[in-house]
Amino acid sequence: MSDETTPICSAKGCRTAAVWVLAWNNPKLHTPERRKTWLACDEHREHLSQFLGVRGFLKDVVTLSEWESRPSGG
Numbered sequence: 730m731s732d733e734t735t736p737i738c739s740a741k742g743c744r745t746a747a748v749w750v751l752a753w754n755n756p757k758l759h760t761p762e763r764r765k766t767w768l769a770c771d772e773h774r775e776h777l778s779q780f781l782g783v784r785g786f787l788k789d790v791v792t793l794s795e796w797e798s799r800p801s802g803g
Contacts, residue, residue: 736793740773749774750796752789753781764788766796 736747747768754763769777774790781787 736768738770738773739767740769740777743770743773745770745772747793750789750791750793751777751781751787752791752796753786754788755784755786768793 737743738745738747739751748771749769751767751769751774752764753767754761754765759765767777767781778787778790
């Protein structure tokens, strides 16, 4: 069960709590150090990673707790 403060999966139609952060960047639009993020539940992590990966956008996949504990806050 989630509430409005619980991060949810970025997969279309999914309302499951996020467990993973997929950090990515589109080199045609973003500077090399910029990181956009998608959140993923266990079920959608691989699908979303593949979607970003085949485009060459995926930079990192870490747990949500690890991402939140980074010094930069993400």
